[in-house]
Amino acid sequence: MPLPSRVHGNCVIGRILHGSSPTGLIECYTETIGRPPVLPNWIISGAIIGMQGGTGAVRRVWEQLKNHDVPISAFWLQDWVGQRKTIIGSQLWWNWEVDTTHYSGWAKLIEDLRRDNTMVMAYCNPCLVPMNEKLNKNKDIFVEAEKLDILVKDKTGSTYMIPNTAFDVGMLDLTNPKARSWFKKILHEMVDCGVRGWMADFGEGLPLDANLFSGEDPITAHNRYPEIWARVNREFVDEWKARNHEKEKDPEESLVFFMRAGFRESPKWAMLFWEGDQMVSWQHNDGIKSSVTGLLSGGLSGFAFNHSDIGGYCAVNFPMINYKRSEELLMRWMELNAFNTVYRTHQGNKPESNCQFYSNKKEHSISSSVLQRSTWPGSFTGSNWLRKLLRKVCQLPGICSSIIQRMNTSTASLINNF
Numbered sequence: 001m002p003l004p005s006r007v008h009g010n011c012v013i014g015r016i017l018h019g020s021s022p023t024g025l026i027e028c029y030t031e032t033i034g035r036p037p038v039l040p041n042w043i044i045s046g047a048i049i050g051m052q053g054g055t056g057a058v059r060r061v062w063e064q065l066k067n068h069d070v071p072i073s074a075f076w077l078q079d080w081v082g083q084r085k086t087i088i089g090s091q092l093w094w095n096w097e098v099d100t101t102h103y104s105g106w107a108k109l110i111e112d113l114r115r116d117n118t119m120v121m122a123y124c125n126p127c128l129v130p131m132n133e134k135l136n137k138n139k140d141i142f143v144e145a146e147k148l149d150i151l152v153k154d155k156t157g158s159t160y161m162i163p164n165t166a167f168d169v170g171m172l173d174l175t176n177p178k179a180r181s182w183f184k185k186i187l188h189e190m191v192d193c194g195v196r197g198w199m200a201d202f203g204e205g206l207p208l209d210a211n212l213f214s215g216e217d218p219i220t221a222h223n224r225y226p227e228i229w230a231r232v233n234r235e236f237v238d239e240w241k242a243r244n245h246e247k248e249k250d251p252e253e254s255l256v257f258f259m260r261a262g263f264r265e266s267p268k269w270a271m272l273f274w275e276g277d278q279m280v281s282w283q284h285n286d287g288i289k290s291s292v293t294g295l296l297s298g299g300l301s302g303f304a305f306n307h308s309d310i311g312g313y314c315a316v317n318f319p320m321i322n323y324k325r326s327e328e329l330l331m332r333w334m335e336l337n338a339f340n341t342v343y344r345t346h347q348g349n350k351p352e353s354n355c356q357f358y359s360n361k362k363e364h365s366i367s368s369s370v371l372q373r374s375t376w377p378g379s380f381t382g383s384n385w386l387r388k389l390l391r392k393v394c395q396l397p398g399i400c401s402s403i404i405q406r407m408n409t410s411t412a413s414l415i416n417n418f
Contacts, residue, residue: 008217008219008220009220015032017029017032022300023383026299026300026302026381026383026384027381027383029302030267030302030304030381030383033264033265033267033268033302034265034267034268034269035267035268035302035304035381036267036268036270036271036272036304036305037271039256039271039272039305039341039342040254040256042073042074042117042119042196042254043073043074043119043197043256043272043342044073044341044342045071045073046070046071046072046073046343047065047070047071047072047073047343047344047345048073048074048075048076048121048342048343048344048345049061049062049065049072049074049075049076049345049357050076050078050309050310050344050345050346050347051075051076051077051078051347052077052078052079052083052090052347052351053079053351054079054102054103054104055102055103055104055105055106055109058075058077058109059109061358062075062113062118064358065358066116072116072118073118073119073342073343074118074119074120074121074196074197075113075118075119075120075121076121076122076123076197076199076344077103077120077121077122077123078092078122078123078199079092079099079102079123080098080099080102080103080106080122080123080195081093081094081095081096081097081098081099081123082095082099082101082102082134082136083102084133084134086165086166086167087165087166088165088166088349089315089349089350090349090350090351091165091166091349092123093129093131093134093137094125094127094128094129094169095128095129095131095134095137095139095140095141095142096124096141096186096189096190097137097138097139097141097189098193099136100136101136106193107193107194110193110194110195111194114194119196119197120194120195120196120197121195121196121197121198121199121256122190122195122197122198122199123198123199123201124186124187124190124198124199124200124201125200125201125202125203126171126172126174126183126202126203126229127162127164127169127170127171127172127202127205128141128142128145128151128169128170128171128172129142129167129168129169129170130142130143130170131143141186142170145170145172145179145182146159146170148178148179148182150172150173150176150178150179150182150213151170151171151172151173151179152170152171152172152173152206152207152210152211152212153173153210153211153212154207154209154210154211155209155211157211160207160210160211162205162207164205171205171206173212173213174225174228174229174232175212175213175214175216175221175228176213176214179213180228180232180235183232184232184235184236184239187233187236188236188240191240191255196254196255196256197255197256197257197258198257198258199257199258199259199274200229200230200233200257200258200259201259201260202229202260202261203225203226203229203230203259203260203261203262204225204226204260204261206218206221206222206225208222223263223264224263225261226259226261226262226263226266227262227263227264227265227266227269229259229261230259230262230266230269230270231269233257233259233269233270234257234269234270234271236255237254237255237256237257237271240255241254241255256271256272257270257271257272258270258271258272258273258274258307258342259272259273259274260273260274260275260276262303266303267301267302267303267304271305272305272306272307272341272342273298273303273305273306273307274306274307274308274309274344275290275291275294275295275298275306275307275308275309276313277309277313277314277349278290278291278308278309278312278313278314279312279313279314279316279323280311280312280313280314280315280323280324280325280329280348280354281312281323281329282329286314287312288312288329288332288333288336291308291333291336292336292405294306294308295307295308295340295384296384298384299383299384300384303384304381304383304384305341305342306340306341306384307337307340307341307342307343307344308333308337308340309344309345309346309348310330310333310334310337310343310344310345310346310357311325311329311330311333311334311345311346311348311354311355311357312325312329312333312346312348313346313348313349314348314349315348315349315350315353315354317350317353324350324353324354325348325353325354325355326355327355327359329355330354330355330356330357334357345357
């Protein structure tokens with residue numbers, strides 16, 4: 001039965017690929033669209049600890065993890081910009097500079113962690129929020145971007161303020177070369193203070209009625225935007241590496257960013273993906289089971305390096321709907337992600353409602369079993385870390401229905417079945 005399709009344009013350009021196996025087709029496909037680079041060893045050699053709460057909280061958990069011999073790659077400090085309380089929980093000030101009140105002694109914290117071979121990772125996205133309500137800001141980069149005229153416009157020519165949960169945001173017009181150059185300066189400031197990795201969040205929300213610098217159709221630009229967003233980050237990483245190659249004493253100083261939005265050529269530009277904000281639940285549609293489905297389907301699209309938030313992200317605490325992370329769910333997700341590209345924890349949007357990896361000794365013992373990974377095959381072949389059973393034994397009956405299973409790429413296979 002033919003599948004219906006819709007094209008927003010007056011032409012279609014296609015390509016026919018040939019391969020002797022599903023894996024061969026993926027390798028052929030990624031040879032065309034591009035593949036990610038090899039990840040530096042530091043990000044795949046231990047746990048990436050997702051923390052919020054400021055300097056004191058980080059040092060306290062760091063000490064606990066050291067006492068339990070947990071191998072740590074990095075502390076991912078999402079709230080380095082400061083926290084704000086909203087209707088959905090704890091959110092961030094989208095003003096890409098360190099909040100020195102929340103993270104007092106920021107430089108010393110980074111220095112101490114680095115002395116222990118632990119990197120610091122941060123957070124950013126292509127959206128900005130007016131800082132009228134934030135008292136301890138050094139600068140308001142929304143105002144700076146608006147003065148430079150590098151934000152997406154609406155049909156009237158004004159800054160397009162896009163609703164986002166509890167607040168409205170302005171979005172960088174990345175079709176404007178000036179916006180791309182300006183944001184690289186923001187990244188440069190972040191890295192200059194010692195950050196070696198970051199979540200490059202969002203990119204999927206360009207309005208379909210936007211007025212863009214390039215003059216192109218916003219419907220066409222909508223899917224291109226996450227590719228441009230990835231490219232801006234990747235170009236900065238490559239430029240920084242080239243500029244600092246001879247200065248750096250340690251080759252493991254390489255920068256890393258990870259993102260959730262993508263389109264056709266995203267594997268060429270992005271270094272690492274994650275699967276977005278999943279529910280803290282056992283569900284197929286958006287819980288732990290969906291993380292397996294996402295890894296497998298992403299792999300079939302050439303997204304070689306991917307992972308999920310350990311334990312999920314979205315907790316809900318309403319009178320008729322209540323989702324919070326249980327100890328059992330957290331432990332199973334930790335076991336699952338021990339065999340993924342990277343092993344990254346997340347406190348979730350309501351940390352106080354969720355069981356955390358540092359809640360008791362049982363979680364600490366699970367965390368200490370992190371495995372070192374090898375990611376070079378994905379860089380050279382575009383093949384996902386996990387192979388759907390279809391790709392290995394596609395001639396067997398019933399395999400196509402085995403969605404919530406996965407097979408490792410190593411010769412010693414590990415299969416998880418939920």
